[in-house]
């Protein structure tokens with residue numbers, strides 16, 4: 379949520395910042411802006427709209443310098459307009475600041491500053507922070523770093539910030555509390571960003587800022603201190619673990635389509651070195667040392683948001699079926715505020731693609747304070763959830779840039795299955811089923827490729843349904859969370875209202891919606907086949923338009939539907955990995971047909987780092 383880039387060094391600062399913002403645009407795209415010290419003043423250029431608009435503006439009024447920062451915004455306080463775009467400048471023009479997060483006590487600080495005669499030009503909480511820094515700087519005769527630190531000690535809320543000061547123009551200061559920041563270390567140059575994507579082109583060496591840390595960066599040195607005590611902290615330099623081409627479109631029209639088609643590889647990567655097909659065993663290094671505690675747990679809680687929550691649902695089915703242990707699935711935003719029995723006999727799994735989702739992070743912090751073991755199932759290496767959990771398993775899906783999550787979902791399901799298989803093997807439960815699943819994993823890549831053979835058909839179906847206003851997705855058992863996920867994908871990128879339901883629940887309400895204008899998508903596998911066929915007939919009898927995704931080789935589906943998408947059969951526990959893919963393609967092609975911006979759907983941002 380909100381993209382942040384900072385640079386100090388001898389290259390073309392504006393170019394680096396703009397390129398970085400383009401890489402970060404998936405985090406927010408309401409407005410964009412840049413501030414550079416041009417040798418005399420802090421110049422500021424910003425506007426409503428995408429980075430493209432900012433680029434046009436910079437073409438007509440260029441800014442240059444050796445130090446600067448840029449921001450792409452996902453609005454929290456104040457509508458997306460030019461004035462609310464970041465960076466924000468203090469009244470006397472001494473400071474500019476960019477911010478990701480929310481300053482919760484902004485109202486009282488703003489009132490205080492207004493009482494001191496300071497005038498505000500935007501509606502944002504961020505402007506309050508930059509004005510506050512300048513106020514403290516001037517009133518208490520502080521240095522740049524002291525003023526930033528002093529202000530941060532008084533604000534409540536979440537922030538990842540970068541600040542420039544006209545009086546000390548050789549420094550960039552950045553700080554983190556609740557919103558991620560990464561420092562890239564080059565030769566005589568430094569980069570700051572909210573994730574590593576803007577940095578990888580220039581250096582692979584990075585330092586993750588931890589909670590309540592600030593960094594003071596000059597062109598030839600940097601130091602990291604904690605905000606409270608101001609003690610210097612020695613930080614480990616780490617390496618970025620992916621390549622530039624992984625975050626580029628590689629000939630695809632959209633990142634989302636590229637990521638859908640990457641699934642044979644991403645699912646394979648989630649199993650590589652973990653599932654041993656010869657020995658028929660599973661090994662997960664990241665949780666090895668914690669296995670006894672996991673095996674002895676009274677309950678498992680899986681917490682997540684959005685698509686990751688849907689993967690959690692599937693995970694709960696597999697773990698309960700194979701390991702016979704109670705699994706609860708909790709929306710992180712609810713779990714963090716709910717009274718629920720958690721203790722040191724509980725294991726809390728947190729699933730997150732980004733590893734930065736604010737609610738999920740807060741949920742694991744709560745779980746840890748209550749004594750639970752926390753396990754991260756995360757994609758982004760080095761992200762906050764990965765670092766704050768006791769142990770974990772990376773899904774290794776590779777960078778996911780499309781705002782709608784696709785390959786991360788199938789990799790999350792893969793890793794949850796591996797966890798279930800490992801626990802079942804250790805407990806010596808369901809030995810035959812464990813072997814059957816492992817055997818079927820060996821066919822998954824080729825079966826995903828077979829699903830792609832249906833892409834043209836799905837594209838044609840999309841043309842038929844592109845003008846629909848509503849959609850119902852129905853599935854039973856393992857296909858119910860797939861229905862939820864399919865519906866979410868459709869609504870977020872095509873803006874068609876869609877609901878996912880357990881197929882049998884339809885009779886308890888949604889059936890009232892069925893008429894000739896209501897498309898209903900059924901996900902049908904061998905398990906519960908006859909039952910779901912009855913549900914299909916119920917919709918058919920009421921004139922609903924039916925699409926069936928099925929792995930069952932039968933003419934019965936053709937009989938009762940308008941369209942059938944046939945996919946290969948696989949063990950029911952891992953069937954969601956295959957059945958989800960046609961729903962991703964359908965959502966994608968419908969959105970394209972409707973002319974929607976697939977990779978940057980309105981109002982959404984990739985990584986939700988505010989509550």
Ligand code: F6R
Nearest residue numbers: 684685686730731732735782783
């Ligand atoms: C949907 C989507 C979101 C995310 C959710 C959690 O396509 O991407 O629903 O799944 O915001 O994000 P992570 O997994 O990063 O915690």
